[in-house]
Amino acid sequence: MEDSLLWILSLVNSTLRVSVPLILVGIAGLFSERAGVVDIGLEGKMLVGAFVAATLAHYSGSPWIGLAGAIFVVILFSLLHGFSCITYRGDQVISGVAINILAGGMTVLIGVALFQQGGSTPGLMNGERFLPLHLPFEEGIRQIPLIGPLVVGTLSGHNCLVYLTFLLVPGVYWLLYHTRLGLRIRAVGESPKAVDTAGISVSWLRYQALILNGVLCGIAGAYLSTAQSAGFLSNMTAGKGFLALAALIFGKWKPYQTMGACLLFAFADALQTRLQGVVVPHVGEIPVQFIQMIPYVLTVFILAGFVGKSEAPRAIGKPYVKER
Numbered sequence: 001m002e003d004s005l006l007w008i009l010s011l012v013n014s015t016l017r018v019s020v021p022l023i024l025v026g027i028a029g030l031f032s033e034r035a036g037v038v039d040i041g042l043e044g045k046m047l048v049g050a051f052v053a054a055t056l057a058h059y060s061g062s063p064w065i066g067l068a069g070a071i072f073v074v075i076l077f078s079l080l081h082g083f084s085c086i087t088y089r090g091d092q093v094i095s096g097v098a099i100n101i102l103a104g105g106m107t108v109l110i111g112v113a114l115f116q117q118g119g120s121t122p123g124l125m126n127g128e129r130f131l132p133l134h135l136p137f138e139e140g141i142r143q144i145p146l147i148g149p150l151v152v153g154t155l156s157g158h159n160c161l162v163y164l165t166f167l168l169v170p171g172v173y174w175l176l177y178h179t180r181l182g183l184r185i186r187a188v189g190e191s192p193k194a195v196d197t198a199g200i201s202v203s204w205l206r207y208q209a210l211i212l213n214g215v216l217c218g219i220a221g222a223y224l225s226t227a228q229s230a231g232f233l234s235n236m237t238a239g240k241g242f243l244a245l246a247a248l249i250f251g252k253w254k255p256y257q258t259m260g261a262c263l264l265f266a267f268a269d270a271l272q273t274r275l276q277g278v279v280v281p282h283v284g285e286i287p288v289q290f291i292q293m294i295p296y297v298l299t300v301f302i303l304a305g306f307v308g309k310s311e312a313p314r315a316i317g318k319p320y321v322k323e324r
Contacts, residue, residue: 019266040096043241044103049221078214189313
């Protein structure tokens with residue numbers, strides 16, 4: 001019984017931690033795509049954020065400086081995407097792919113030049129990382145039979161970015177559905193002509209959405225390299241940006257549904273880690289490569305079943321030309 005409880009707690013903890021970058025990047029994509037801008041470059045921006053955060057944390061000794069630097073640099077990448085597809089009305093998919101390619105090459109090139117470690121940064125010390133926080137009431141709750149260890153094991157021992165992420169989701173919902181800015185962002189993704197007719201700048205609204213997108217991608221990247229890990233590794237995002245994009249589609253471009261989809265993908269990822277080395281009677285050990293496929297196969301099946309039922313913002317991917 002105790003072993004089963006520990007296994008469940010470990011799985012829940014892993015799911016929460018793995019879900020954080022997916023949720024942040026999924027919500028980032030929600031802002032841009034709700035405003036009518038396709039963002040395939042989520043993966044690349046998160047990778048850049050991870051590299052900048054680890055590099056600045058290493059040199060400064062502070063993860064907060066790394067986080068601030070990651071947000072700033074990733075906002076610049078978001079503005080670059082906006083400059084290409086909003087100002088010059090370029091193809092949004094091609095612009096996003098270009099950002100992914102640029103990020104993958106640039107992080108390795110600069111990493112090799114700075115650290116001579118094959119594109120990785122040096123390992124970060126405890127003071128250079130976001131460390132786990134322990135809630136003040138956890139010792140009292142831990143004494144409650146069965147429920148206590150479950151609650152403490154689930155809610156305590158995470159770093160501040162984990163708590164921030166789950167607080168952000170209701171905040172984003174409130175912003176999108178209960179503020180003037182949120183109404184305008186949703187409107188510009190559905191009918192930019194109506195927004196323009198009301199005397200509101202379509203381009204500026206889309207740039208604002210991309211700035212919010214950059215902030216969240218920067219936090220996601222910083223989480224990967226200064227909280228979940230202790231440094232930057234080449235291509236450490238490992239497709240998480242694309243999984244988040246799939247979660248956004250599965251979640252029908254809505255905050256809570258997107259978070260739920262991210263938790264589902266994170267659960268599959270956490271589960272595949274724990275299934276490695278499992279021996280099935282009469283079959284033997286399941287190949288590691290087969291188990292590692294689980295999150296991605298799940299993504300394909302979910303999208304195949306639901307993508308046709310999801311209605312994207314009507315103006316998504318369409319450059320707006322102001323009528324004269």
